[in-house]
Amino acid sequence: MKNIAKKYSKRQPKIKAEMSGKGLTVHAGLLPVLNFMGKLMFRERVHEAVHKDRGANARYQFVDAVQMVVIGLIAGATSMVEVMKVCTDEVLKKMSGWKEVPVDTTIGRIMKLASQGDIVELTGVIHRFRGKIWKRAVRSGHKLRSALCEVWIDVDSTVDGVYGKQEGAEVGYNPHKKGQKAYHPLMAFIAETKEVLHSWFRCGSAYTSNGVVEFMKECMAYMNKGVRVVFRGDSGFFTGELLEYLESIAKPHNK
Template identity: 30%
Template sequence: MLDSMGFREAGAGWGLPEPGSNRGYAPLQLIEQFIVSIWCGACRFVHAETVRMDSTLVRLFGWARAAGHKAIMRLFARFDMLTNERVQAEVYRWFFGKISALKRVTLDVDSTVITRNGNQQGAARGYNPSRHGRASHHPLLAFVAEARMVANFWLRPGHAHSANNILQFLESTLHHLGHKIVGLLRADSGFFDETVLSFLEDKGIAYIVAARLTQPLQRALYHASGWWALKPGLELTELRYRAARKPLHNPAYSFQRTR
């Protein structure tokens, strides 16, 4: 599969960090070993030793010899934030460029909580519905719904708000997609923010973002009219709602209710 995708040819132009020694392993081989280790079930760096000891895999991929897991760790340690974003963008644009049949995409944006039990860098106490009081990370994720593929992933401290750095994240994600057109963006109420909605409208991107059901919005819905039945038990309406603290934005919102 990697050969048919032209993985090695593409990887040669990604500008991967070079080893500090002439005896070091080629960075592209270390990336290949890392991928193969994951395919073989690795969930820790040390599990890469399984691939190292498999002479059949070494011959199959044409490696002169396989590196130990610490060589892979040293490669990733040479990535700083700027290098990470640059290489990540190159990889994503190459990958999505391979999916030529997909011209328009639906982008799903979400955040999740990853509980940490150690002292991992960046872990902090924040909202954690499953392990209250535990340190965690609160990453941002973007998925292309049609391909069921990740389009972007940013790791953040556990106390970060859902919409924290979301505009920069969206700009980065659109860059990753290259010439793909985002026909629709979907997100939950954690991203219901004035700046997010204005950004999407300025970009001409249609969106479905769940609204926070605040008391003023509940009162507006109570007095709303024009409900029509989509199907038994599900009704829709549309109204214009302006948050009191954000007077410049007065978009139309669609709402649904169930009976």
């Protein structure tokens, strides 16, 4: 029996694996994102909105930092260190035109140059991008055109716990870890297109409905004229002030 087993047994060959190819990337899915950014003229629009020129001799400009952070976040990065790991990919560098990629502390320092007013301007750029994309989508398909006549806005809040001394983090309602400091952002989504329409950064002690009326006013300002909006949220948002506002802007629905 042993002889039969020995006769038909085969030794596992030793295979050596090595990366010898050039021009390979593990982030191939980001290449269409870079092409899409180019079609939207992402860099030009960000530069027009926020003038943060760091001088002709500066290796990196504010728009470089913004693009790198956006690319990193799309790739799943959750910190500046991870953003830089993504952006150091040689294929991405060549496709994006980045000659060099800075260290995470440099990117963080550049991003801190942005003021509250700059953030508002960047938010406006996002919504102008949305309008441009919606126009293209409407031209290309009847289904989406019909959907955008009426949209459902889903409003929700989420608790994001943090460790250490993080600016703006406070102890509040935290179902995951009681007593932990956290952030409690408020977010709005468009159900039909799966887009993040708007978001507010809030401290962890903020109640669910804090500021929701002003938040919805900003959401409505971002919507195209003639679009019927249906609000959807859990019971924590249904305060008297919000209901009064929604009723004040309500339009008759013809069945």
